[in-house]
Amino acid sequence: MNNKAKQTVNAEELKLINKYARKELTADDVYTFSVVLCDNDADRDFEYFTRDTLVKLAEMYVGVTGIYDHDAKTENQVARIYACKVEDIPEKTTKYGEMYSRLTAKAYIPVCDSSRELIDMLDSGIKKEVSVGCCIGKCECSVCGADMRKNACGHQKGEIYGGDVCLGVLKDPTDAYEWSFIAVPAQRNAGVIKSFYQTNDDSVSREEYTKLKQYTKELEKRADEGERYKSYLRLEVVKSGITARIGIDGKLLESMVKGLNIDELLKLKESFDRKTCEHLPIRPQTYKEENVLSHRANEGFAI
Ligand SMILES: [Zn+2]
Structure with missing residues (x-):
């Protein structure tokens, strides 16, 4: 003791x-x-x-x-x-x-x-x-x-x-x-x-406490916006896949892209769009690349 x-x-x-x-x-x-x-x-x-x-x-x-x-x-x-x-x-x-x-x-x-x-x-x-x-x-x-x-x-x-x-x-x-x-x-x-x-x-002080709470709310809002953007992107990927005639049923494709993150969805959409352009030989090569890039730039989203 x-x-x-x-x-x-x-x-x-x-x-x-x-x-x-x-x-x-x-x-x-x-x-x-x-x-x-x-x-x-x-x-x-x-x-x-x-x-x-x-x-x-x-x-x-x-x-x-x-x-x-x-x-x-x-x-x-x-x-x-x-x-x-x-x-x-x-x-x-x-x-x-x-x-x-x-x-x-x-x-x-x-x-x-x-x-x-x-x-x-x-x-x-x-x-x-x-x-x-x-x-x-x-x-x-x-x-x-x-x-x-x-x-x-x-x-x-x-x-x-x-x-x-x-x-x-x-x-x-x-x-x-x-x-x-x-x-x-x-x-x-x-x-x-x-x-x-x-x-x-x-x-923490009362001011810091309130600030922290507001910051958390802002993060939650951004996460929510990110989720909504992802849903929209998933739909776009499915549409692109159908247009590109990849041979996968729309419903099946929809469930396949469910777990993908934003980067993966963008890449997939890009490759589907590329394939679509191959089906449309009237478009010159340079146009195709610009088209894909500008499309991506418009949809760019930071979370
Ligand atoms: Zn009350």
Whole structure:
């Protein structure tokens, strides 16, 4: 057992820990650590807990055991929360412009052979990320205030309305049933506090967040245009194939070109057009080449 854990457990904490122990534990019997369970910033699902929700969750999380990778088998229940509180960080704001607050828990692990691996990992910072499992009574639309789970207000989480991203506001928690160590948490800031400050630098501002969302939308639009262009090109290839009298039925050709990319479709169309020109000997050689090239130039498309 390393010295750090021994130093952090005081008599008062031991008293809290011993509420859950079958036999009286001493400072040598336990390893304690702090962990950020979640915060009030928007997560990858474009949802966030309000500060009030965090306050309610703080009460609910005391006594709850932490597990590995959402596997609730008894042997995986490795750490228990003995204290939990909301910490306000006034110098930091959330992506939607409110004071940043986080739910910080103190947890202990009984020191024994089976827990040594996890303790070593926590010390080295490897197992540093957590996710929380809780029941939330209401997911409010940040644009219009409707309960997004009960009635469809038409607003989509992650979409932009009047310059702001629509978010789901998580309220009225009814149960906090688990927290677990996982590889990638839904909440980017969740993690053992030690690593929290290290990973904090890459957090994005509200402006960057909105810009990023607009950029993604632009990419989606371009991908959609690319798809529509491909459908059009497929049709052109089939028409060219029929005109070139290649001897393949139009329907069969249509299914044959389905998996081709834009470059392949253009090449195929070019070779069909070449063949068509061979059937039309009245066209001089030079005209044929120009015709094919200018045709391609007109259809050039960058995605
Ligand atoms: Zn709405």
